[in-house]
Amino acid sequence: MAGETAPVIRGPYRRGIERRERIVRSASEVFGEFGYVGGSLRAIAERVGASPATLIQYFGSKEGLLAAVLEDWTVQTGRSTLPESARGLAYFRQMRDLMEFHVHHRGLLELFITIAAEATNPGHPAREFIQQRYSNGLQLWTCKLREAIEDGDAGAMTDQQIEAEIRILVAVLDGIELQWLLGADIDLPGLVSTHVEQAITRWQTTC
Incomplete structure (x- = not known):
């Protein structure tokens, strides 16, 4: 009902x-x-002052813990x-903001890159998750490039050119x-922004 506040979770459940x-x-x-x-x-249990059995109690297995992660x-x-x-192109020009997020949340980027590399193994439990993430991203970015072409902000391209x-x-x-994760002395947002602008210039003039 309007005006009601959500109950405050306390006690053992909250802990x-x-x-x-x-x-x-x-x-x-x-x-x-x-x-x-x-x-x-x-190693995980030691960081939280627990036992491996406690982790199994919460997540059922190491694979269950990975799913939660x-x-x-x-x-x-x-x-x-x-x-x-x-x-269209306005979407791609936001890539600098995404890289700024990575700079301030290094651990999240490190986690994805590490798990993605491992997931090349067909038996890896995160393989489907990583494949889906890439598939969704490719589909979205493809749609945005098509929008740029439709708006006349990029030259005509074949489906094969767009995918490439x-x-x-x-x-x-x-x-x-x-x-950047390996310690290269680079401006991650700036370098990515430069490359995106170079790509946009190519889309506008050479495709």
Whole structure:
């Protein structure tokens, strides 16, 4: 009803929620540093002052904990999602904002890059999640480039050209992010913005 406030969660239930959140965040750190394969339940448990059995109690298995980590990653990175309301080239010019988010949330980027690399193994439990993330991103970015063409802001391209442009853009951004994570002395937002503008110029003049 209007005017009613949400109940305040207190006591053991609230403590259980907070402990679960601490486990998930600690697991995110460990998986980001060592990967899913190298990140042990024992290492995660030590960070939260618990036992591996406690983690199993909360999540059922290491794979269940990974699922919780990826769910939390999705929520956290949702804050960085580029507004889909931006049309055509305006959407791509927001990439600098996305990189600024990465700079201030390094651990989230590190987690994704690490798990994505591991997920090239067909048996990895995060393989489907990573594949879907890339598929969704490619589809969205393809739509935005098509919008730019429809608006006359980019030259005509075949479907094959559009796909190649988007895949190359994704690959370059991934590569720059990886170099930054490896300690390269680069301006991540600035370098990505420069590349995006170069791509836009090419779309406008050469395609």
